[in-house]
Amino acid sequence: MATDLHRCAVVAEPGDLLLTRVYPAPFRPSRTPFQRDRERIVQARAFRRLAGKTQVFTSRASDHFRSRLTHTIEVAQIARAVAAALRLQEDLAETLALVHDIGHPPFGHAGERALDRCLKRHGSGFDHNIHALRIVEHFELRYAAHRGLNLTLGVREGIIKHSRDYSVEKHPDLAGFLLDQRPPLEAQLIDLADEISYLTADLDDGVESGLLEIGHICEHVEIVARCYKTVEREHVGVDEKFLFNEALQLMQNVLTDDLIENTARNTLAIGAESLADIRRHASRLALFSPEVEAQRLQEKQYLYDTLYTCPALEHEHDKAEEVVTALFDYWINDPEELPVSHFESVENQGLARVVADYIAGMTDSFILLQYAQIKRAVRR
Structure with missing residues (x-):
């Protein structure tokens, strides 16, 4: 079906509301x-x-x-x-x-x-x-x-x-x-x-x-x-x-x-x-x-x-949930182990949200590295 819906598209003209930014x-x-x-x-x-x-x-x-x-x-x-x-x-x-x-x-x-x-x-x-x-x-x-x-x-x-x-x-x-x-x-x-x-x-x-x-x-x-x-x-x-x-x-x-x-x-x-x-x-x-x-x-x-x-x-999903949950609980119980940049946000954002933000930003390889390091630290 050939059609032209250009009138229904976002209009990209200066002054259009959807083109506005928070900062100039x-x-x-x-x-x-x-x-x-x-x-x-x-x-x-x-x-x-x-x-x-x-x-x-x-x-x-x-x-x-x-x-x-x-x-x-x-x-x-x-x-x-x-x-x-x-x-x-x-x-x-x-x-x-x-x-x-x-x-x-x-x-x-x-x-x-x-x-x-x-x-x-x-x-x-x-x-x-x-x-x-x-x-x-x-x-x-x-x-x-x-x-x-x-x-x-x-x-x-x-x-x-x-x-x-x-x-x-x-x-x-x-x-x-x-x-x-x-x-x-x-x-x-x-x-x-x-x-x-x-x-x-x-x-x-x-x-x-x-x-x-x-x-x-x-x-x-x-x-x-x-x-x-x-x-x-x-x-x-x-x-x-x-x-x-x-x-x-x-x-x-x-x-x-x-x-x-x-x-x-x-x-x-x-x-x-x-x-x-x-x-x-x-x-x-x-x-x-x-x-x-x-x-x-x-x-x-x-x-x-x-x-x-x-x-x-x-099996992969179970492992993922184990890793995410263990790290979340670790930093909830010991927030000073968070990186300084994240720890400084706890007062404004709340500890649980800051921990979640930190974990959410990780790649698979980085979170597994963090998990291994924390497991070694706990064994000590």
């Missing part, structure tokens, strides 16, 4: 504000650390498995392609994709669950979107005049709202991010680009690891089976591995095209002519069609049943 920034005629935000994110230390954080498999398993960083790059490619097809603001979509996982702690979702449980014992919790906002607003130190990256409101809103809605009642500290309104389409499409990326990549890494078998996937995942049969007809006699690679690429294209077409269809159906129309709508408009959504859910359930909860990865 000099005008750069060679780059748009969202391009500058993209560069600030790519140059951030937290972004570089994504290379050392687990996506599904730890870096100890193989150099060929996706890290949180390579996953992020793949999401950015998909997000930009979708935005371009819909004639939205490509730079904003790409920037939001690049920053969407910057708040994740080490060890993937297992590390996040462990950190959340630790904080709940202290009356709080861990949310990687909110933590990402704190990273770009407070923890990154690159400028002489202020803390943080001084990103535009459009990017900071997208960090918070790309994957879920927050209420002002539960999160009054986020009131400045238009919580009573839908985010722009550029932000809405990020979570779905993320889904397309990992649905493709996790099957690929799962087969590469030996934990998943191509035949079993095709027996139980309808969209993969259909794509595999299509490429098998086109490449008779080709090795199964290469057919599977082709099938995954075709599946990614099917999911991406459906997201483009259905988002355009939904937006045109409500007669949207501006970003304000998108914001006022009762629900998000960036969605898969019902048929493809059912296929997505089937594949996602398959991955949970056969890969994410398999014994080999469950």
Whole structure:
């Protein structure tokens, strides 16, 4: 479905609310504000650390498995392609994709669950979107005049709202991010680009690891089976591995095209002519069609049943939770062992939050090194 939704995209004109920053920034005629935000994110230390954080498999398993960083790059490619097809603001979509996982702690979702449980014992919790906002607003130190990256409101809103809605009642500290309104389409499409990326990549890494078998996937995942049969007809006699690679690429294209077409269809159906129309709508408009959504859910359930909860990865998850919990408890009980820069923040932030912030910023290798050092210290 060819369409032009440029009127519904973020308008990148001087004075636009979403281009505002907390601190003044000099005008750069060679780059748009969202391009500058993209560069600030790519140059951030937290972004570089994504290379050392687990996506599904730890870096100890193989150099060929996706890290949180390579996953992020793949999401950015998909997000930009979708935005371009819909004639939205490509730079904003790409920037939001690049920053969407910057708040994740080490060890993937297992590390996040462990950190959340630790904080709940202290009356709080861990949310990687909110933590990402704190990273770009407070923890990154690159400028002489202020803390943080001084990103535009459009990017900071997208960090918070790309994957879920927050209420002002539960999160009054986020009131400045238009919580009573839908985010722009550029932000809405990020979570779905993320889904397309990992649905493709996790099957690929799962087969590469030996934990998943191509035949079993095709027996139980309808969209993969259909794509595999299509490429098998086109490449008779080709090795199964290469057919599977082709099938995954075709599946990614099917999911991406459906997201483009259905988002355009939904937006045109409500007669949207501006970003304000998108914001006022009762629900998000960036969605898969019902048929493809059912296929997505089937594949996602398959991955949970056969890969994410398999014994080999469950052992990794148990180890991750042990490491995160042990280190959290260690610094809670002996906060003076924290680095000076973190210990000095305890009075303003509270000990539990400071400890969680310190752990969340670690790579897999660094947290394992800290764990080993503390175990040796305890033995003494």
